[in-house]
Each structure stands twice: as structure tokens, then as C-alpha cells.
Amino acid sequence: MNRSIDIKINGKNYSDVVEDRLLLVNYIRDVAGLTGTHMGCDTGHCGACTIVMNGEAVKSCLILAVQAEGASVETVEGLASETGLHPLQVSFRRNFAVQCGFCTAGILMSALALLRNNPEPSPEDISKALTGNICRCEGYPNIVKAIEEASLVIRASKDLGREPRGKENEKEG
Ligand code: FES
Ligand code: FES
Structure with missing residues (x-):
């Protein structure tokens, strides 16, 4: 039907x-x-x-x-804006958290939901949030590091009253 x-x-x-x-x-x-x-x-x-x-x-x-x-x-296509990549995307690139990339879109979206609900997650919180996402390249340590770093960038941007994304942010890597 x-x-x-x-x-x-x-x-x-x-x-x-x-x-x-x-x-x-x-x-x-x-x-x-x-x-x-x-x-x-x-x-x-x-x-x-x-x-x-x-x-x-x-x-x-x-x-x-x-x-x-x-x-x-x-979806992952909604992460970047006309002002640049989302801090999660920047941080994944900077921390070599992408290998073959097959899992990446799903992990980015799990991370996005996590950071909205918990802006200051511990590595354990991040690992827990990713229990439903398998990375066959086993890039978990860098993925967790990247999400932690993105959370710092987002919090710092909010403290400064700035939009937490943009080309300026991309160049920091
Ligand atoms: S394709 Fe949906 S969980 Fe694997
Ligand atoms: S980067 Fe290859 S499956 Fe995660």
C-alpha cells in the first residue's frame, strides 16, 4: 500500500x-x-x-x-553550513578519526545528539553513546578524542558568544 x-x-x-x-x-x-x-x-x-x-x-x-x-x-548533510564545517567534522579531520569513513556519518550523528544532551561528556559518556555504532577500522580512541575536542570547541565558542562553526574554526587544524 x-x-x-x-x-x-x-x-x-x-x-x-x-x-x-x-x-x-x-x-x-x-x-x-x-x-x-x-x-x-x-x-x-x-x-x-x-x-x-x-x-x-x-x-x-x-x-x-x-x-x-x-x-x-x-542527516550528515545538515552538519556543515555556509559558514563552514561543524566542529565535529573539523575535529574528526584534525584527530584522524576517519579511516575508510563508512561508519563516520552515523557516528557524527550519534555524537551530535550526545553533545546536545550532554555538552560536557566524559570519555566514558562518549563510549557509551557510541555503543550502537560499529567502526570496523577500530578507530575508537581517535573518535572519542575527536568528540571530546569538539565539545570543548563548542563550549568555548558559546562562552565567547560565537557561532561554534565556521571557516575560522576549520583553519585551526
Ligand atoms: S544499517 Fe542500520 S544499523 Fe546497520
Ligand atoms: S572508519 Fe572505517 S568503519 Fe569506521
Whole structure:
């Protein structure tokens, strides 16, 4: 059966008619054309498909597109702005937290949700937040370091009353 859905992704409204068995990850990649979100296991184990939906990090292979009706979704494409990369992206690059990169989009989105809920996470908090994200390259130490550093940058920017992103921030690496 087909149903019409309205979803906001990265601030943009999408309206489509979809099969009710279509997974949200497939909607994001194949209908919305946002292929930064990866599909790994398709069974909820790897976390490559993690997005932020209504403020929570969720695995988009475990949700039907029709279940996201009316939701506000954020994907990795929404991280950077016209002023530059998000501090998480800058920090991942600076800390060599990306190897093959397959897990990276999902880990960035888990980290984004974490830092919004807990702006000053300990390494243990970060590891716990990433339990649903597998990095087959085993880059965990650098990933945790990168998220910790991004949290510092974001907090410092807020203290200075500045937007915590931008080309200036990118050049700091
Ligand atoms: S593709 Fe969704 S958890 Fe692996
Ligand atoms: S960087 Fe290769 S799977 Fe994580």
C-alpha cells in the first residue's frame, strides 16, 4: 500500500508518496537523494544509518519512512553550513578519526545528539553513546578524542558568544 508522507530533512520539507514497507534509510538515500547516510547491516547492528530524528539519534534502518511522518530529521548533510564545517567534522579531520569513513556519518550523528544532551561528556559518556555504532577500522580512541575536542570547541565558542562553526574554526587544524 502507498501512503503520502511529509518529512522535514535538514530544514527542508519533503512530500512524497511511498510504499508503507519502505525503510527510512532508503527514503533518505533513494527518494530524498541524501546518500551521506550509509546502509550497512540493515538489521540495526552497525549504526552506519544513524540519523537524528526529533532530537534523538536513531537507526534509520529500523524505522519505516511512514513512521517518520511529520518528523524533523537531521542527516550528515545538515552538519556543515555556509559558514563552514561543524566542529565535529573539523575535529574528526584534525584527530584522524576517519579511516575508510563508512561508519563516520552515523557516528557524527550519534555524537551530535550526545553533545546536545550532554555538552560536557566524559570519555566514558562518549563510549557509551557510541555503543550502537560499529567502526570496523577500530578507530575508537581517535573518535572519542575527536568528540571530546569538539565539545570543548563548542563550549568555548558559546562562552565567547560565537557561532561554534565556521571557516575560522576549520583553519585551526
Ligand atoms: S544499517 Fe542500520 S544499523 Fe546497520
Ligand atoms: S572508519 Fe572505517 S568503519 Fe569506521
